[in-house]
Amino acid sequence: MPSRIPRTLPRLLALAALLGASPLALAAPGKTPSFDIARVANDIKILSSDEYEGRGPATRAETKTITYIAEAFKAAGLKPAGDKGSFFQDVPLLRSDIVGTPSLSMAIGGTATPLTQGDQIAVRAASTGQTAVKLDQAPLVFVGYGVKAPERNWDDFKGIDLKGKIMVVLVNDPDFEGGEGDFGGKLMTYYGRWTYKYEEAARQGAAGVLVIHESEPASYGWATVKNSNTNTMFDIVRSDPTKAHTAMEGWIQKDLATRLFQASGTDFDAAKAAARKADFRPMPLKATMTASYQVKPEIITSHNVAGVLPGSGHPEETVIYSAHWDHLGIGAPDAKGDTIYNGALDNASGTAALLELARAYGKGKKPDRSVLFLAVTAEEKGLLGSEYYAANPLRPLATTVGAINMDGPFAAEKTRDFSISGAAKLDLLTMLTEEAGKVGRHYTPDARPEAGSFYRSDHFPFAKRGVPAISYDAGQELVNGGAARGKQLADVYTRDRYHQPADEYDASWNTDSWQGDLALLYRLGDRLANGRTWPNWSADSEFRAAREATAAQRK
Structure with missing residues (x-):
């Protein structure tokens, strides 16, 4: 069944210009780069096109998708972090x-x-x-x-x-x-x-x-x-x-x-x-x-895609950015006869954000800790790619500082707030709240904790093993129309597009939130990668004990 519903993504046709975006500017640690929004939109457009056939795992579309991601990682300056010196981690699946x-x-x-x-x-x-x-x-x-x-x-x-x-x-x-x-x-x-x-x-x-x-x-x-x-x-x-x-x-x-x-x-x-x-x-x-x-x-092999930017001071310590590359592939036709479940918002958008963040880190000054960019498979089948990685980590979980997941990371329009998927108390949320406050945004708890979103995104396999982990949500309190209009747009998306062929790229999306969302994601990761802190869960969290069990392995 599905991943968390990307409730804050572009839902309706709101005019937006995808032209004239600034190229990625270099940034030193602590400084936020400018992101190329036209390039992000183009990544979404390509990955969710009919040529990619809905990005089903273990299909010919998988080969095309993971090659696209690996080439982008290489161009961004990342090193292969997968099996046998490659960008790929084999994920055996039934x-x-x-x-x-x-x-x-x-x-x-x-x-x-x-x-x-x-x-x-x-x-x-x-x-x-x-x-x-x-x-x-x-x-x-x-x-x-x-x-x-x-x-x-x-x-x-x-x-x-x-x-x-x-x-x-x-x-x-x-x-x-x-x-x-x-x-x-x-x-x-x-x-x-x-x-x-x-x-x-x-x-x-x-x-x-x-x-x-x-x-x-x-x-x-x-x-x-x-x-x-x-x-x-x-x-x-x-x-x-x-x-x-x-x-x-x-x-x-x-x-x-x-x-x-x-x-x-x-x-x-x-x-x-x-x-x-x-x-x-x-x-x-x-x-x-x-x-x-x-x-x-039949037993088949799908793949996670992993690229790392080695740290300059503590390369054995790792900050993870993750997003799932897969969607539902080709399935039953909708009322219009469309059989391709393109997955533009869910989750070509998160994959595009992952690639753009990789470019930002790759062109900047090397961080103190290593930063791993992880595109996982089979999320739509039950978080299987992230579950496999967490059970067979390419880099030790004990020295993984935190995991920042992106599953539909952009808002329908510019927002005054941000959120995370589900409800959890941990230092990563405190840090993200502090970074958001510097740019005038505030934290709003998940509007529907009853939906169980915490268990429906790729951060969860990390969390249940003790790694501090969150899935970023861009919020719903729109600058134009507030939370009520944000909810209206979210409900329309859920009803008309979520896990349906209609989740397609649309050049008229409003992209006003994208620069700010990428900046927040960057600032949190940069703070982790260039700091010496080890964030943890709250004292009453069910995940804290697993984290504490590996404390001796962290300096």
Whole structure:
């Protein structure tokens, strides 16, 4: 499923000039260069063109994309930081495709109900390595939010045996509706993420899992669910994939779920209300599911692209800038028949920002610490490129000062604020807030912490291993129209373009925020690269212990 929604990117047609931008000016440490906005726009235009076919991993478009990035890194003066002296890090992945059209149906209260892939239901190609999925009248069981959290005295399963059964779960976590409770209120915990629910289904021994889609708690519409689940699936290569995945994983529309509950003698709202309480007990539904489809699994190799500017004083210490280069590739046609998911904003824009920052550092005075520029693969498939890097780092994580990620880093127009993806307390945010204050911008917390954005960008694999890491967000409080208009533009983008073929380059984008956004990103990295501080997480952060465990390796 998707990455964080780039809610602050250009959404609507607002006139902007891409001509006349200044070439990159040299900058000494502590000074901010001027960035070539026309060049940034051109990088986005090229990377999101139809010729790049949506930048799907392990396609011919990947070769074209990573070559473009590596050549830009080389031209910027970076040194190869990948495998065997190259700019590339091999990322082995399990790629799975459904062969043909899956046969899907339910018996709801005794009534046979055929289901169409992409309409009422969206099932994924199995990530277990098996070549076929066959379910014959598997019973459906509603297990609330599908959460087992001993530290919160919460167990939605109550010892039920789910072997041979399909687990039906709500999206998000139990606090979403009421805004308070055992799960941090509106702030989504990891228990609310669909990835957790899939993992828990595997731990429970279920035959499959179906997440009930609702746009508000999911933070995206059905089009996003369909487009993200009915194409090629990827996962890291696991020794036993059944420990992380069930054979069938998918989503269903709320209307279908409503029918399931009605046939079982209750209604959707009542079932959801019951699931918000710790005493909830699993509810067998008067419905079964039958499914049959072939799956083609194969191990492929995708690539991260890594270039480093070695430090002049402490080259063994590393500051990371990252962005994912991939998008959804070629998929189901939209209403206009367009099958290329160009991913201009998500995330050709972040990749373009990464390249421009590399040029800025490459042309400036060498920093004291090394700066690694990392373009990662398969973010759209579950942060797989960044997860692989964090598990197999090219440079030690213990001496990685911090990671600054860019996933849709530009605002629709010039803003008065900035934000980060999700909610976290760490020194990097304090430092970024200080740098923003110098240019009259302020920090605004993530407007939708319930969307779980912290877990949906490539900083997260670093964070969970203790590395201070953030994903930059350019803010939503527009100079022209304030936060209300910023939200309006964000909502339009989410509805009409996010994870759809319509996410295309548009020469009429307003680029007024881009210079300032790149400057903030540069200033934070420059401060880290030319300082001697080791930023950390707040004392009450769940990530601090992992950082402290490696403290002896830092000088």
